Amino acid sequence: MAVRRPQEKIAAEMVAVGYVPDRDLSTALWLMESLSRPLLLEGEAGVGKTEVARALALAQDARLIRLQCYEGLDQNSALYEWNYQRQLLAIKAREGLDADAVEEAIFSEKYLLERPLLAAIRQAKPPVLLIDEVDRADEEFEAFLLELLSDFQVSIPELGTVTATAIPRVILTSNGTRELSDALRRRCLYHYVDFPDVDREARIILSRLPGVDTALALQIAAMVGLIRKEELRKTPGVAETLDWAATLAGLDIRHLQDEPEAVYETLMCLIKTAEDKARMSREVTERLLGKVA
Amino acid sequence: MSAMPKAEQDLGDMMRARLSGFVRTLRDNGFVLGLSEVRDALAVLASPVAAGPSRFRPALRSLFCSRHSDWVQFDEIFDAFWLRRGMKSATRMSGAPQKTPDGVQAAATGARGLASQQQADHVQRGEGTETVETGQTRREGASRADFLGKTDFRHLTDPDDLAEAHRLAERLAVSMRARMTRRMRARARGQRLDLRRTIHKSIANGGTPMQLVFRKRREKPLRLVVLLDGSGSMSLYSAVFLRFMHGVLDAFREAEAFLFHTRLVHISPALRERDPERAVQRMALMGQGTGGGTRIGESLATFNRWHAKRCIHSRTCVMIVSDGYDTGPAERLGEEMQALRRRCRRIAWLNPMIGWRDYAPEAAGMKAALPFIDLFAPAHNLESLEALEPYLARI
Numbered sequence: 001m002a003v004r005r006p007q008e009k010i011a012a013e014m015v016a017v018g019y020v021p022d023r024d025l026s027t028a029l030w031l032m033e034s035l036s037r038p039l040l041l042e043g044e045a046g047v048g049k050t051e052v053a054r055a056l057a058l059a060q061d062a063r064l065i066r067l068q069c070y071e072g073l074d075q076n077s078a079l080y081e082w083n084y085q086r087q088l089l090a091i092k093a094r095e096g097l098d099a100d101a102v103e104e105a106i107f108s109e110k111y112l113l114e115r116p117l118l119a120a121i122r123q124a125k126p127p128v129l130l131i132d133e134v135d136r137a138d139e140e141f142e143a144f145l146l147e148l149l150s151d152f153q154v155s156i157p158e159l160g161t162v163t164a165t166a167i168p169r170v171i172l173t174s175n176g177t178r179e180l181s182d183a184l185r186r187r188c189l190y191h192y193v194d195f196p197d198v199d200r201e202a203r204i205i206l207s208r209l210p211g212v213d214t215a216l217a218l219q220i221a222a223m224v225g226l227i228r229k230e231e232l233r234k235t236p237g238v239a240e241t242l243d244w245a246a247t248l249a250g251l252d253i254r255h256l257q258d259e260p261e262a263v264y265e266t267l268m269c270l271i272k273t274a275e276d277k278a279r280m281s282r283e284v285t286e287r288l289l290g291k292v293a
Numbered sequence: 294m295s296a297m298p299k300a301e302q303d304l305g306d307m308m309r310a311r312l313s314g315f316v317r318t319l320r321d322n323g324f325v326l327g328l329s330e331v332r333d334a335l336a337v338l339a340s341p342v343a344a345g346p347s348r349f350r351p352a353l354r355s356l357f358c359s360r361h362s363d364w365v366q367f368d369e370i371f372d373a374f375w376l377r378r379g380m381k382s383a384t385r386m387s388g389a390p391q392k393t394p395d396g397v398q399a400a401a402t403g404a405r406g407l408a409s410q411q412q413a414d415h416v417q418r419g420e421g422t423e424t425v426e427t428g429q430t431r432r433e434g435a436s437r438a439d440f441l442g443k444t445d446f447r448h449l450t451d452p453d454d455l456a457e458a459h460r461l462a463e464r465l466a467v468s469m470r471a472r473m474t475r476r477m478r479a480r481a482r483g484q485r486l487d488l489r490r491t492i493h494k495s496i497a498n499g500g501t502p503m504q505l506v507f508r509k510r511r512e513k514p515l516r517l518v519v520l521l522d523g524s525g526s527m528s529l530y531s532a533v534f535l536r537f538m539h540g541v542l543d544a545f546r547e548a549e550a551f552l553f554h555t556r557l558v559h560i561s562p563a564l565r566e567r568d569p570e571r572a573v574q575r576m577a578l579m580g581q582g583t584g585g586g587t588r589i590g591e592s593l594a595t596f597n598r599w600h601a602k603r604c605i606h607s608r609t610c611v612m613i614v615s616d617g618y619d620t621g622p623a624e625r626l627g628e629e630m631q632a633l634r635r636r637c638r639r640i641a642w643l644n645p646m647i648g649w650r651d652y653a654p655e656a657a658g659m660k661a662a663l664p665f666i667d668l669f670a671p672a673h674n675l676e677s678l679e680a681l682e683p684y685l686a687r688i
Contacts, residue, residue, distance in 0.1 A: 005341065023351060024351040024354065024355070027351040027352050027355060028351070028352075028355040031333075031337065031352055031355055031356065034336075034340075035333050035336070035356075037333075039355075040359075042360075042361060076489060081489070082489065082492065084488055084489075084492050087492060087500075088492070088500055091495075091496065091499060091500030092499075092500055095499055095500075099496065099497070102496065103496055106496075135603075175602070176361070176602050176603045177602050177603060177606075178603055178606075179603050179604075182325055182359070185325075185359035185360060186325060186327060186330070186359060188359070189355045189356060190354075190355055190356075190358040190359050190360070190363070190364065191355055192358075192361055192364040
């Protein structure tokens, strides 16, 4: 009997929910599971880093909790916050009572607002925690994150320590706008997400857009692969490929070579800057189309 | 953890020895690996996944790599170690990008090159200098003699003077940092209410916020990115500049340093070493271009493609130290300068030759780059370095 290796099982689950991982990624996901380490995904914008977390959550039937990082993100918006309006009201309502009692009341669970990180460790079932674009957050936040990721407990001064009820599966993504600390990198498994090769991209198109036929999907993938090699300012990502494929399918195009005009006109799905538009002239488009077998 | 069998005992001694050898090789290549990674790797090797090198390669790669440069280097080192393929003939089994084709090899050869150059600074002048410099990186041996004749640093060729200049360059960098920070703090403005603390303080007043707590906005400190030309024509200046950069990196909270020759090397990690002598030696180990010629355009392209996004933010000054002699096409340099211009606040180009009498930027590369430069300044002596400070403080 053929025993399926664990990473193949994960790969199959991911494919079932519409994400086509390569072998390296499925191995990384399996390792993440078995070693309970966070997984750091790096790669250019548009290669589908965020999608990995989404698909993983779907495949495992877990809740996806997402923390979008940005400059100036602090604990208040990442971890927890007190509900100030309610607290103020409560203080007014209890006016005249003993100050200690009031304090006890307003710093209780009832007035606590959960933010993504706290929510992630207080689930009954392990969720998938996506910390998106961690490189945009400040260094201080990174240090704090590191602490959370190793202990999975949070101390709230007014309330006490909250220990994780379930250890979330953590996926971090980074676009490389800032160098992450070595400590964070060491804590994580690493996977560099590259643009998919023609084969995989075609499979992605097919799994997302069942209406497209295989030959067209292969042509589209090959064409996009060639366009990516054209040193554009903004390299088209997988989402753009899907847009384009949907557009072409909608126009009922069967063969890219038969309709160079339509291909050129729909390129705006892929090309997002004026400069790139100028570079992808009619001639260039036709030359690339010629290379698509 | 349940998927893993008890690892350590199940593995044969042979395998464990091999793994520790592999880890050592990776560490030599700049990977940062601790005990916990190695322990996890043992667990991976003991699990059913690891039926052969090609099977456990992806697992080890995820585990041991922690940045893109590791990622592209890994396959080569892996093949060399586990499959006993020569570094050069190693074929890639997976589709990893081949962005640094000469990773391991070049690091080894480059080490020799730069080490010899650094040594040269401490050797007495005379025939001796030339013998040290016959390494493969010294293609321009003949022109160097000319250089010695007219350089501004000629009175510094005495080892003691050189050491003194190095020390001064370093101190200058440190003092620049100190003054610039203070100015920034004085400028910091903008306040916003800190609700959490305000509420907490208001409890004592029955919930009326009497005492407001504010938060100050922090200013982004100026970040300095230095790209140093390490080619033969610059060799007399690069030693002083390395020390200057060491000082800058030591003192600035945010600074990055790169060295380029035929390719671009990120040298900040090496320069962060506290002891300057050791820093320069470590940097030598990180490699310098092999073969002759300076490809400024191409090196800048590498920088724009792989490092710029990470290194450059809205308050970044990019400082290029080069004489502008590019062996690549000048248009390429122009294009890349334009791309860089779009990203950063200021570009300063320090050219040691401006300090010479009758110098005009005639080199094709230099001409192509000029329109994109904010500050084109000399950097042939310590005074000219010092003159940079007011400029940087204004950014």
